[in-house]
Amino acid sequence: MNAVIIASIITFWSGLILFFAKEQLKVRATNKAVLAEIQRLIAVIRRHEKWWRARIEANDTDHPLIPFSMPVYTSQLGTIGSLDSSIVAHVVEFFGYLSFVNDLQATRVRYMEKERSRDFDAMYLEALQRLLSSLPPQFEIFFLRYGIA
Numbered sequence: 001m002n003a004v005i006i007a008s009i010i011t012f013w014s015g016l017i018l019f020f021a022k023e024q025l026k027v028r029a030t031n032k033a034v035l036a037e038i039q040r041l042i043a044v045i046r047r048h049e050k051w052w053r054a055r056i057e058a059n060d061t062d063h064p065l066i067p068f069s070m071p072v073y074t075s076q077l078g079t080i081g082s083l084d085s086s087i088v089a090h091v092v093e094f095f096g097y098l099s100f101v102n103d104l105q106a107t108r109v110r111y112m113e114k115e116r117s118r119d120f121d122a123m124y125l126e127a128l129q130r131l132l133s134s135l136p137p138q139f140e141i142f143f144l145r146y147g148i149a
Helices: 002-057 071-082 088-106 108-113 117-133 138-145
Strands: none
Touching: 002 071, 002 088, 002 117, 002 138, 071 088, 088 108, 088 117, 088 138, 108 117
């Protein structure tokens, strides 16, 4: 009878350890995926900001603006609690501001209709620059921690 009890205890603890190990792997994968998306977006936004600034300088801003895609973050909103607690607020702030930039793009037509394209151009450039200048240094630390280079 002792062998049955010992086997049951070992089975229980093994199952519990396996469950927590799987959860940890999911949490790590979620963090890594969201951070990889942030890193990709930062690179894209930097290039886009330089391009937009050059378009303003050339007085050639009559180009379509494509919203920044964030499929990983959007799909992970339900598991936002899985993100590392020391970076979750920065992640939410980043994607919140990026959503604002996307929404701002959608208002461009109204500025053009009112012949205020230059106002939009300046405001849009400022929004891109503010987003880039507000990036927390923790992102770089977490990119390294999660092996995203």
